């Protein structure tokens with residue numbers, strides 16, 4: 081991850097793009113990339129979304145890369161350790177959604193008894 085953060089920073093600096101990479105702009109760019117990713121799944125059935133043709137899967141792979149790069153860029157600009165944030169969130173979700181109460185159920189945490 082450290083190497084990826086360094087590469088993203090170097091790419092940005094070599095192009096003098098720091099001036100455009102405010103957190104607001106990076107969030108917007110991230111959302112655009114998420115939409116590009118979602119577009120590949122729009123109108124597919126559940127089954128089709130599980131069995132993407134190779135060409136479509138490659139396009140999805142590229143968009144996933146775009147999403148991660150913007151997420152790395154955003155978190156770096158905000159001084160947030162991306163992996164630490166993800167690990168913390170997984171821990172919170174484990175407490176919020178205890179497996180014995182939530183197994184096999186797709187409800188929000190406040191809808192469980």
Ligand SMILES: [Mg+2]
Pocket residue numbers: 113116142143146
């Ligand atoms: Mg893209």
